[in-house]
Amino acid sequence: xxxxxxxxxxxxxxxxxxxxxxxxxxxxxxxxxxxxxxxxxxxxxxxxxxxxxxxxxxxxxxxxxxxxxxxxxxxxxxxxxxxxxxxxxxxxxxxxxxxxxxxxxxxxxxxxxxxxxxxxxxxxxxxxxxxxxxxxxxxxxxxxxxxxxxxxxxxxxxxxxxxxxxxxxxxxxxxxxxxxxxxxxxxxxxxxxxxxxxxxxxxxxxxxxxxxxxxxxxxxxxxxxxxxxxxxxxxxxxxxxxxxxxxxxxxxxxxxxxxxxxxxxxxxxxxxxxxxxxxxxx
Amino acid sequence: xxxxxxxxxxxxxxxxxxxxxxxxxxxxxxxxxxxxxxxxxxxxxxxxxxxxxxxxxxxxxxxxxxxxxxxxxxxxxxxxxxxxxxxxxxxxxxxxxxxxxxxxxxxxxxxxxxxxxxxxxxxxxxxxxxxxxxxxxxxxxxxxxxxxxxxxxxxxxxxxxxxxxxxxxxxxxxxxxxxxxxxxxxxxxxxxxxxxxxxxxxxxxxxxxxxxxxxxxxxxxxxxxxxxxxxxxxxxxxxxxxxxxxxxxxxxxxxxxxxxxxxxxxxxxxxxxxxxxxxx
Numbered sequence: 001x002x003x004x005x006x007x008x009x010x011x012x013x014x015x016x017x018x019x020x021x022x023x024x025x026x027x028x029x030x031x032x033x034x035x036x037x038x039x040x041x042x043x044x045x046x047x048x049x050x051x052x053x054x055x056x057x058x059x060x061x062x063x064x065x066x067x068x069x070x071x072x073x074x075x076x077x078x079x080x081x082x083x084x085x086x087x088x089x090x091x092x093x094x095x096x097x098x099x100x101x102x103x104x105x106x107x108x109x110x111x112x113x114x115x116x117x118x119x120x121x122x123x124x125x126x127x128x129x130x131x132x133x134x135x136x137x138x139x140x141x142x143x144x145x146x147x148x149x150x151x152x153x154x155x156x157x158x159x160x161x162x163x164x165x166x167x168x169x170x171x172x173x174x175x176x177x178x179x180x181x182x183x184x185x186x187x188x189x190x191x192x193x194x195x196x197x198x199x200x201x202x203x204x205x206x207x208x209x210x211x212x213x214x215x216x217x218x219x220x221x222x223x224x225x226x227x228x229x230x231x232x233x234x235x236x237x238x239x240x241x242x243x244x245x246x247x248x249x250x251x252x253x254x255x256x257x258x259x260x261x262x263x264x265x266x267x268x269x270x271x272x273x274x275x276x277x278x279x280x281x282x
Numbered sequence: 283x284x285x286x287x288x289x290x291x292x293x294x295x296x297x298x299x300x301x302x303x304x305x306x307x308x309x310x311x312x313x314x315x316x317x318x319x320x321x322x323x324x325x326x327x328x329x330x331x332x333x334x335x336x337x338x339x340x341x342x343x344x345x346x347x348x349x350x351x352x353x354x355x356x357x358x359x360x361x362x363x364x365x366x367x368x369x370x371x372x373x374x375x376x377x378x379x380x381x382x383x384x385x386x387x388x389x390x391x392x393x394x395x396x397x398x399x400x401x402x403x404x405x406x407x408x409x410x411x412x413x414x415x416x417x418x419x420x421x422x423x424x425x426x427x428x429x430x431x432x433x434x435x436x437x438x439x440x441x442x443x444x445x446x447x448x449x450x451x452x453x454x455x456x457x458x459x460x461x462x463x464x465x466x467x468x469x470x471x472x473x474x475x476x477x478x479x480x481x482x483x484x485x486x487x488x489x490x491x492x493x494x495x496x497x498x499x500x501x502x503x504x505x506x507x508x509x510x511x512x513x514x515x516x517x518x519x520x521x522x523x524x525x526x527x528x529x530x531x532x533x534x535x536x537x538x539x540x541x542x543x544x545x546x547x548x549x550x551x552x553x554x555x556x557x558x559x560x561x562x
Contacts, residue, residue: 063382094450095397095443096404100345103397107389111435115377115385122378126485141438144445154393157442158435161423162377165431169376169489186560204408208450229558236554246547248555257548261541264424264526268537271524274516278509278530280467 007238008032008077010070012060012117013087015042017187017194018136021227022084022234027053029235034073034080036060036087060087060113066120074124082238083121084134085114085159090189091152092212093198094205102198103151110155118166125175132176132238135163139181139253142246143260148208160246167245178243180234181257183250185225190215225250285310287518288359290352292316292342292399293369295323297468297475298418301507302366302514303327307334309515314355314362316340316369342369342395349402356406364518365403366416367396367440372470373433374493375479376486384479385432392436400447404456411455414518417444419462421533425540429489437462441526448525459523461514462537464530466505471496505530 009026013019014035024047026033032052037043040057047053054076056069073080088110091102114135125131140146141156160179167177188194197212230249237243248257289306293299294315304327306313312334317323320339329335336358338351355362373380373388396417407413422430423437444460451458469475478493510529517523528537548555 094404095400095447096408098401100394100398104394107393111389111439112382112385115432116382118377119380126378141442144442145449146446147449148446150443150446150450151397153442153446154397154439155442157423157438158393161426161434161436161438162431165426165428165434166377168428169431169486172488173485182558185558204454205450207453224559226558226560233554233558244547244551246544247551248548249558251556251559254548254552254555257544261544261548264537265541267524267526268528268534268541271527272534274513274527274529276531276534278463278466278505278513280504280506 007081008034008073008079009082009084010034010073010080010121011084011086012036012058012113015039015046017086017189018182018185018227018230019084019086020046021187022086022231023047025228025231025235032077034069034076036069060116061108063116063120066116070121070124079128080121080124081130082132082134083117084136084234085117086136087113088136090149090195092148092195092208092215093151094148094202094208095150097198097200097202097205097208098151099200102196106151106155106196111158114159115162122170125170126173129174132178132243133166134178134180134234135159136180136182137163139183139248139256142181143256145256145260146211148205148211164245176243177245178237179246181246181248181253182230183225183253183256184219184223185227185230185250186221186223187227190220224252283309287311287363288355288361289313289364289366290355290362290403291366291368292340292395295319295326297368297470298463298466298507298510299366299368300326301468302368302511305508305511305515307332310334312359314338314351314359316342316351342398343390345398345402348398352399352402352406361410362403362406363412364414364416365399366418366514367399368418369395370418372430372476373478374429374476374496375432376429376483376489377431379479379481379483379486380432381479381481384477388432388477389436392433393439396440397443404451407451407456408454413456414523415447415456415458416514416517417458417460419444419460421462421464421528421536423460423462424528425536427492429492445525457523458525459517460526462526462528462533463510464505464533464536465499465503466507466510466530467501467503468507471500471503504532
């Protein structure tokens, strides 16, 4: 039986945020880590040099770039076991305000980038009949109770949708898939570098402007989640025989998930007559 | 029954969209309906030259085309009240089998088309301080089936943006419902509405076997499209439509089961979930 220390990790978007915290913790524990970023310099600056560390400059929209990075990982460490699709960014704005380009860029990074990585890494994982794919969604991918974040929620909901299906489709090969839904963690996420806002802002969307301002000001820097502890939770979960498909991180995420489940239940009961009214009479 | 609301329905040449448009016209509503091909649409609806029916040839991925169709609806009927984002198609295949292009195309129709319609309808709905948007998701948008990963992703996205949109536009007088239908007896399970990955990887035999089951279900779906149309009309006339509506006893059953699974998972992993906050 292999020792978990021999597991090789591949983490996207690792130059900041939860990805960075995870890489640092893994390296502290002596694990082997391949990490990607758009800029290899930023990655090296953030992490420094380590024996078990392979920094990779990757464009997640290019299947070719991803494929090369996975080949490099396998060439360096002999295999790849745990994939963390962490790259992503927040986008505030009402649907009406955001341009097609702004919305599509958010989908490119938050959704299509992860799909590209999964498509390119699965041949390796299927061959070795093992592996674990973590897709970092958000509590905003479980509940859309985030006014002013419609597109961001759509991207993170999408991640949950395909990961649930993925978990089933790769089960026969001994591969696991987990959706991670963090609440607010104290990273750079709400700073300009990670949170985009619409170029075209309509003042009439008062709720949206209020929410945007709250995220840029009051919430930024006061998030309850500790990125280091999130890293520990990832590592523990990767060592489990039967990891969950859904992993919520943070008291806030837990509370919001509970509220969502409850509100869907109430919703279903309130409109039950509709749900049952559409069958054929025969 | 009052029938003064103006409807705008996308993807109306078949399926739930077509049934809805026919029912609306039979009830006396005015309907603008879109399809990629106006002639096919008119033929399918069979309303002749009725002044209550405005067939529109629209490419939902093209913002200008969408904007023009909404402007035209406003011009012909003087207002727009109910938007039904119904256009969409199913896409089967595993993530590894589906190409970037296949995925991109599925998101174009199932997600970005809907976003485009909302974006260009909102200025009119805001100005009149009323409106109702129905986004057709799927039970796969809450409780996905194996082998439909990208369809599930697109339909999840619709639920996510609908929930957030509902909050954004409430103060502006617009209501939003995401409908998650189960299987309805439409053409959805025929090759006109279902696409499968070109690249088939042998290893995924279980997924391919499950796809065959879907084909066999064609013609035996539990849901009656006529009744789904009646529910949509009823929702549009009600004061407080729900943000989410699961439609069909199969959708209800799958959603209930999913809620059970989620509740269990949330509790089983509670210790890990609560272990990551700062101590302060």
